[in-house]
Amino acid sequence: MSARTAEPMRLGADEQGRPPLPWLAEALAGARALQRSHALLLHGPAGGGHLQLAGLLAQAWLCEDPAHAPCGRCGSCHLVRARSHPDLLVVVPQAVRVQLGWQGEEEGATKPEAKPSRDIRVEQVRQAIDWTHQTSGRGRGKALVLHPADAMNTASANALLKTLEEPPAGLRLLLTSADPERLLPTVRSRCQKLRLALPAADQAAAWLREQGLAEPEPLLALASGSPLEALGWAEEGLDAAWLADFPIRVAAGDATPLAGRAIPRVVDLLLKLVHDLMARAAGGAPRFFTASRWPAPADMASLVAWQKALLRTARHDEHPWNAALLIESLVTQATAAWAPASGSPAKASVHSAR
Numbered sequence: 001m002s003a004r005t006a007e008p009m010r011l012g013a014d015e016q017g018r019p020p021l022p023w024l025a026e027a028l029a030g031a032r033a034l035q036r037s038h039a040l041l042l043h044g045p046a047g048g049g050h051l052q053l054a055g056l057l058a059q060a061w062l063c064e065d066p067a068h069a070p071c072g073r074c075g076s077c078h079l080v081r082a083r084s085h086p087d088l089l090v091v092v093p094q095a096v097r098v099q100l101g102w103q104g105e106e107e108g109a110t111k112p113e114a115k116p117s118r119d120i121r122v123e124q125v126r127q128a129i130d131w132t133h134q135t136s137g138r139g140r141g142k143a144l145v146l147h148p149a150d151a152m153n154t155a156s157a158n159a160l161l162k163t164l165e166e167p168p169a170g171l172r173l174l175l176t177s178a179d180p181e182r183l184l185p186t187v188r189s190r191c192q193k194l195r196l197a198l199p200a201a202d203q204a205a206a207w208l209r210e211q212g213l214a215e216p217e218p219l220l221a222l223a224s225g226s227p228l229e230a231l232g233w234a235e236e237g238l239d240a241a242w243l244a245d246f247p248i249r250v251a252a253g254d255a256t257p258l259a260g261r262a263i264p265r266v267v268d269l270l271l272k273l274v275h276d277l278m279a280r281a282a283g284g285a286p287r288f289f290t291a292s293r294w295p296a297p298a299d300m301a302s303l304v305a306w307q308k309a310l311l312r313t314a315r316h317d318e319h320p321w322n323a324a325l326l327i328e329s330l331v332t333q334a335t336a337a338w339a340p341a342s343g344s345p346a347k348a349s350v351h352s353a354r
């Protein structure tokens with residue numbers, strides 16, 4: 001199903017000192033303009049590259065060529081890129097480690113978990129604090145990244161507070177969050193804030209073309225302008241043709257475009273579809289999909305009921321006992337709510353396309 005194979009995420013600038021995502025250059029300059037605060041909170045819309053920016057900033061702090069930091073060439077910059085710098089610790093939930101392709105590489109012989117945790121657990125924070133008290137390996141200080149910081153549960157956040165308040169000399173902390181309101185106010189208030197905006201649409205599309213996407217605009221629309229999320233969808237096999245076809249298939253009760261996909265992704269796609277149908281029913285324009293050839297939307301009441309049912313599924317059915325059956329029933333639910341008349345032009349066009 002996958003159109004591309006995701007590689008483990010790389011940290012830091014390349015050998016020429018170029019950032020891993022082109023739109024981070026400006027944010028890096030913005031961070032430099034801030035005072036050398038010991039704790040920085042990188043926030044802004046999801047999918048902008050918070051972790052990449054954190055890696056870049058950490059690399060700049062640890063770089064052995066301060067005039068060009070991050071130079072990309074010194075020993076320290078190489079170690080950051082290889083994620084083996086003794087003075088950089090990146091703490092992520094186990095589930096994020098899996099997403100990044102980092103599982104099995106670090107934290108020694110941790111056994112794979114049946115259900116990877118979405119939390120930064122208190123043991124991880126305690127281990128990180130122990131690490132902050134060890135002597136710097138290369139003598140330029142240390143950088144601790146927590147990504148995303150809002151994945152810290154209350155115990156984890158409380159464990160971090162003293163270190164945020166009085167960090168050991170030479171330690172700098174980088175917290176990321178697409179949703180800073182989810183952080184404890186006591187954590188938020190101890191950090192200087194730096195907002196990372198999404199790149200402009202043309203820059204995002206140009207970058208996605210460099211990554212091999214032929215027609216990135218529909219994927220960018222699906223991803224609300226986030227190039228990283230658009231790339232994630234592409235890696236799951238979505239492209240412009242899939243996106244144009246998907247709503248018509250759903251209206252016709254065809255679950256094959258969703259077969260084999262993770263339930264949270266299926267629910268996300270259907271929630272975006274119901275959003276667009278509601279927009280159309282209210283006389284507005286769709287946001288996530290292109291609505292040429294769609295059957296007319298159902299009445300608002302049945303769309304609202306469908307949306308509520310999807311939200312209930314999102315809360316309860318992340319790991320259903322029978323995902324294939326659930327996907328079938330979600331599509332049946334969608335078709336019933338949308339309810340195109342039998343033999344409608346859309347249904348006929350799906351059939352004739354086969």
Ligand SMILES: [Zn+2]
Nearest residue numbers: 063071074077
């Ligand atoms: Zn360097």
